[in-house]
Amino acid sequence: MKKFTYHPIITLIIALLFFCMAFVFSANHKIAYAANPPAEGFADIVEKLLPSVVNIQTTATINKNESEFENLPKNLPFSEEFWKKFREQMPRQAEAQGSGFVIDAKKGFIVTNNHVVENAVNIRVLFQNEKEVEAELVGRDPKTDLALLKIKPFQGLKAIEWADSDKARVGDWVIAIGNPLGLGGTVTAGIISARGRDIRSGPYDDYIQTDASINRGNSGGPLFDINGKVLGINTAIYSGSGGSIGIAFSIPSNLARNVIAQLAQYGETKRGWLGVFIQEVTPEIAQGLDLKKAEGALVSSVQDNSPAGKAGLEVGDVIVEFDGKKVDTQRTLPRIVAATEPNKTVTVRIIRNGKTITKKVTIGRLETVQDDRLAQTPLQQKPSEKSKGTSLKELNIKVAQLNDETRAQFNITSSVKSGLIVLELINNENATRNSFFPGMVVTQINRENVTSVNRARKVIADALKQGKNSVLVRIYLPSGEATFIGAKLHK
Numbered sequence: 001m002k003k004f005t006y007h008p009i010i011t012l013i014i015a016l017l018f019f020c021m022a023f024v025f026s027a028n029h030k031i032a033y034a035a036n037p038p039a040e041g042f043a044d045i046v047e048k049l050l051p052s053v054v055n056i057q058t059t060a061t062i063n064k065n066e067s068e069f070e071n072l073p074k075n076l077p078f079s080e081e082f083w084k085k086f087r088e089q090m091p092r093q094a095e096a097q098g099s100g101f102v103i104d105a106k107k108g109f110i111v112t113n114n115h116v117v118e119n120a121v122n123i124r125v126l127f128q129n130e131k132e133v134e135a136e137l138v139g140r141d142p143k144t145d146l147a148l149l150k151i152k153p154f155q156g157l158k159a160i161e162w163a164d165s166d167k168a169r170v171g172d173w174v175i176a177i178g179n180p181l182g183l184g185g186t187v188t189a190g191i192i193s194a195r196g197r198d199i200r201s202g203p204y205d206d207y208i209q210t211d212a213s214i215n216r217g218n219s220g221g222p223l224f225d226i227n228g229k230v231l232g233i234n235t236a237i238y239s240g241s242g243g244s245i246g247i248a249f250s251i252p253s254n255l256a257r258n259v260i261a262q263l264a265q266y267g268e269t270k271r272g273w274l275g276v277f278i279q280e281v282t283p284e285i286a287q288g289l290d291l292k293k294a295e296g297a298l299v300s301s302v303q304d305n306s307p308a309g310k311a312g313l314e315v316g317d318v319i320v321e322f323d324g325k326k327v328d329t330q331r332t333l334p335r336i337v338a339a340t341e342p343n344k345t346v347t348v349r350i351i352r353n354g355k356t357i358t359k360k361v362t363i364g365r366l367e368t369v370q371d372d373r374l375a376q377t378p379l380q381q382k383p384s385e386k387s388k389g390t391s392l393k394e395l396n397i398k399v400a401q402l403n404d405e406t407r408a409q410f411n412i413t414s415s416v417k418s419g420l421i422v423l424e425l426i427n428n429e430n431a432t433r434n435s436f437f438p439g440m441v442v443t444q445i446n447r448e449n450v451t452s453v454n455r456a457r458k459v460i461a462d463a464l465k466q467g468k469n470s471v472l473v474r475i476y477l478p479s480g481e482a483t484f485i486g487a488k489l490h491k
Contacts, residue, residue: 097217114145278300343364
């Protein structure tokens with residue numbers, strides 16, 4: 001056996017070869033990591049951004065509260081009725097503050113939140129160099145809480161670029177600049193805490209959550225990525241005291257830029273409209289529809305003369321893809337449809353009766369459509385003495401066949417033709433968990449029409465024989481609005 005002799009030159013060559021191989025491997029696999037904050041801090045980035053972030057001051061006219069007149073002398077002339085109307089109608093001026101940022105220096109466009117400028121009769125924009133200018137409202141969108149302002153462009157006005165919010169990752173560094181509590185030019189930093197947050201503020205919620213300190217007055221200000229591009233618009237905070245506790249929400253740039261572009265071009269939004277009412281596909285509903293996974297958006301009803309209706313979409317269809325974009329949850333679909341240009345023809349992929357099919361749909365415009373859903377009628381909680389009903393113990397409800405008597409008892413609209421009306425809950429806890437309430441009309445179980453109790457019992461028995469622990473129930477509210485329930489079975 002030969003003895004190994006250490007040679008420094010050979011060792012160096014081997015080390016260089018390993019380094020080159022590692023570099024090639026990394027390049028081919030495009031391994032990327034979140035940018036680290038500069039060792040010297042954020043000062044260089046902030047210095048470039050500050051001139052483009054503005055303070056917004058508004059004046060709005062609102063009605064005075066009667067309590068503000070409590071100290072008026074009691075012996076004033078005129079009647080009490082006169083002073084009551086005077087107190088109700090007397091206007092007052094209220095001032096508010098927010099933040100914004102320049103997105104187009106040539107046109108003088110500035111982005112902010114709708115709630116910052118809503119009802120404003122005067123809007124003033126204050127720059128970091130204390131230059132103050134008047135602004136006019138170009139357009140606003142309450143649904144996404146965005147607004148676009150316009151000022152007269154001037155020498156030295158600088159705009160900020162949009163970032164691609166889809167590429168942002170939880171843990172990435174972010175910088176917020178704004179006007180919290182009237183302290184303009186305030187800079188805070190943090191990370192992205194979460195993405196895709198739904199805070200129930202509107203139909204298109206998709207917020208970026210950050211722990212960067214954000215307070216009142218930051219509304220409408222930018223959330224920057226580490227490259228100094230706008231990743232989001234700071235809009236809301238979660239706080240019991242009104243101050244920052246490290247939970248703030250920003251509208252993602254990819255949602256905002258589309259809305260702002262429409263406001264700039266038209267002064268209003270032009271959202272796509274499909275014409276379906278949808279609901280979440282729960283595990284129970286997925287089992288009732290024989291789906292492999294609980295995903296997509298379940299069509300609970302189709303509006304008359306809608307794009308969906310004309311294209312042949314039906315109640316019970318599960319939309320899993322729209323215009324090449326995956327619909328993984330119910331929340332995804334409204335945002336994708338809204339961002340689609342009206343009159344565009346798209347391909348919609350659906351699952352119907354276990355089979356995947358596609359439909360071509362020409363999208364309408366949402367703003368031209370009136371929501372024709374009726375207001376929900378309050379549900380009556382007590383059954384009449386005459387309607388004793390029959391128990392469906394597996395669902396923990398007592399039902400009766402829909403007839404003139406039960407229709408009148410619960411004020412059921414004539415659009416609901418037949419079915420089994422829920423009279424009462426046998427086991428309130430279990431039945432309520434299944435979302436049953438008196439006054440609902442059950443029309444289908446596992447996509448089978450049920451016009452009699454015997455038919456309902458047979459469908460439930462078949463489901464139990466197949467080893468299922470839940471069924472898909474289609475119900476109508478007294479108002480005539482339809483929806484699905486994934487109801488667990490209780491043996």
